[in-house]
Amino acid sequence: MSDAVAIEVKGLGKTYDTVTAVKDLSLSVIQGEIFGLLGPNGAGKSTTLRILITTLSPTSGTATIFGHDVVKEADTIRRLIGYVPQERAIDRFLTGREHLLLLADLYHLPKNEALTRIASLLKLVDLDEHADRVAKGYSGGMKRKLDIACGLLPNPKVLFLDEPTLGLDVQSRLNIWQYLRQLREQGMTIVMTTNYLDEADQLCDRIAIIDRGEIRAIGSPKDLKASLGGDGVWLTLGDSEPQVVETLSTALKALPFVRAIRPTPQGLDIRVDAPEKALPAILETTNRVGCRLDGIEYHRPRLDDVFVAHTGRSLTDQPPEPTT
């Protein structure tokens, strides 16, 4: 992977009459990476994506793709990018092949080139057998495959995907991930929105966590998790006196591999470096202090923890915010 910058976003903002959808957003996407915009519905991911694909104008800030401004050079950008919208954007009266033929004309591909490319794309996404059926009868997975073929038709330098696996079954989902990884191998830059933590974690090279129109954190899932400071150990304590818990907390803090302790409603959240040493020591200390232990849970840092750390809530608690 080269470190050339594919997309540069600076101070981007989008305000509707009264609602600020995106606020002072800055990020850069490196050529050849899969970049994820992670956030709940209404966080501003789709707005950001739409500005990048030139279908929405920002109210402030700039965005460039390979040096071209998305507002001033919109037509140039449109020749560089492919777009995979959410699955509803399929014309159910057209066949899969007709979708691709239509787009081939809109990208001004010569007829011969269009036909060969369409044939190979249909094969790639495994739709060649269904290419001449109208899309009304397609399953969710097939529609999404068709969407991806449509996005790839112009042979884009950057592929944008809006929630590429929303509502798909596990198998279709894994297939889509597989395609996207193949495309990355071929050097394509991919930008996608998602509100699935595992998708961001397993598929994306880097992610930006977006909440309420602002970026809360950017980095690789690994770095973001590491930045939380160690693995987590959660203790659920029985109805012990507050001062007993206090004593336990102080005793644990003294242990060499414990990095941080935070009280929780149920007990304690402890961050540790070396779990194989930390766990026995924590148990031993709890016993020694005389704290009743109702449960102990150990986990490696998860992206959800990153999300909670940066936004103060879990991604699964969807706030009632206006979608744009």
Add this chain to the structure above:
Amino acid sequence: MNEQIQEVLALTNRWVKRLSREKFSMLFTLIQPMLFWLIFFGNLFQRAADVQVVQAPNYMSFLAAGVVVMTVLNNGLAGGVDLLFDKENGFLERLMATPIRRSSVILSRFLFVMAITAMQILVILGVAFLFGVSAETGILGIALILVIGMLFGVGLTAISMAMAFSVKSHGDFFSVLGFLSLPMIFLSSALVPLAAMPGWMKSLAFFNPMTWVIDAIRPLILTGWSEALPHVAIALVVLAVFDGLCLYGGARAFKRSVG
């Protein structure tokens, strides 16, 4: 320029495909106006309508021009519906992310709606012929009827597309549509000549561009060139103003919606 032709043809082709896949919808689109208005309404009022009042050999021949323009009205006002659905399901966004001229989508819609309208006008005139109504001005007159009809259709389609781009939901779109179309018909010279209307309806119908269009087409069917040409000239002036306003409004709504 070649690229734009390629875009418009591809997009128009999509509208044709969609229509051809909706067989029932196509059938009813084609037969509804002539069946309901021309055949039922025309025959129903054949004896009730006074030939002295309508100034025509019979009510059916009077009504033919009205039904032609009603068809233009219905097609035009519904012309934006498919774009409305495209906007709502995201297909429009998919199109707008491709390097096409923004106007190609609009042009394809005009082309398609006008083609369908022209075919329907011909079918209506054909059915009228079966009931003994033939255009006094012949083939040339029919060609002029098509031109006038399509000029009116352009403005109406522009209104419909402007609405499609501006409304928040398709419920709004269809309520406005339903609200507009019947008064447009009743407050025009489609069913009754202006002279036979109550005063207040007459004054409203006077400001309805549909009245002027019908008054130009009716003599092309009923009487002949000398009677028709002055009315055609007035209709062309009215249409120039009407289309100008509608296209301006439509272009603004489109710009606001898709940049």
